[in-house]
Amino acid sequence: MSDSIERLYQAVIAAKDLDPAVSRTARLFQRGPAKMAKKLAEEAVEVVIDAVSGKPDAVVRESADLLYNLTVLWASAGVKPGDVWREMERRERLLGIAEKLPKSPVKLPKTAPVPVVRRRIVALENRLRKRQS
Numbered sequence: 001m002s003d004s005i006e007r008l009y010q011a012v013i014a015a016k017d018l019d020p021a022v023s024r025t026a027r028l029f030q031r032g033p034a035k036m037a038k039k040l041a042e043e044a045v046e047v048v049i050d051a052v053s054g055k056p057d058a059v060v061r062e063s064a065d066l067l068y069n070l071t072v073l074w075a076s077a078g079v080k081p082g083d084v085w086r087e088m089e090r091r092e093r094l095l096g097i098a099e100k101l102p103k104s105p106v107k108l109p110k111t112a113p114v115p116v117v118r119r120r121i122v123a124l125e126n127r128l129r130k131r132q133s
């Protein structure tokens with residue numbers, strides 16, 4: 001999937017400076033981030049509606065539109081797909097570590113009480129000795 005999005009990202013970058021009259025991407029870039037964000041939000045809602053309505057084929061189509069509009073917004077925001085893949089890999093590594101932690105709160109083994117070693121108070125003994133001499 002990441003290859004497809006990488007190719008789409010490159011196509012979006014290539015199209016952004018085309019004639020807005022013939023390129024939807026160029027038109028979105030001409031209208032700016034607010035329009036891109038509005039289209040992305042609209043597509044997200046369309047995916048949600050089709051999913052809730054039990055229309056998997058429509059979910060597929062609207063998801064492709066969603067990913068297109070997301071890619072356009074990434075390009076506009078200076079985000080590259082690799083930036084997102086690295087964040088996802090970071091979270092996966094993080095979760096992976098968490099997955100290895102015991103599910104229950106970590107029970108520390110009961111350790112024998114550490115004997116409190118009192119340091120000899122040499123200074124006081126020296127003072128007492130001086131006083132006695």
Ligand SMILES: N=c1c2ncn([C@@H]3O[C@H](COP(=O)(O)OP(=O)(O)OP(=O)(O)O)[C@@H](O)[C@H]3O)c2ncn1[C@@H]1O[C@H](COP(=O)(O)O)[C@@H](O)[C@H]1O
Pocket residue numbers: 008011012015018022023024025026039042043064065068069
């Ligand atoms: N992957 C896509 C892509 N996916 C979806 N879309 C467009 O995004 C629209 C999303 O559906 P909407 O219902 O929101 O759009 P709409 O019904 O036309 O209504 P409006 O958004 O116009 O109001 C679709 O109509 C498609 O025209 C896409 N337009 C372009 N690409 C790719 O982007 C690259 C650049 O293409 P151009 O933008 O045409 O230069 C090419 O690789 C294209 O394949």
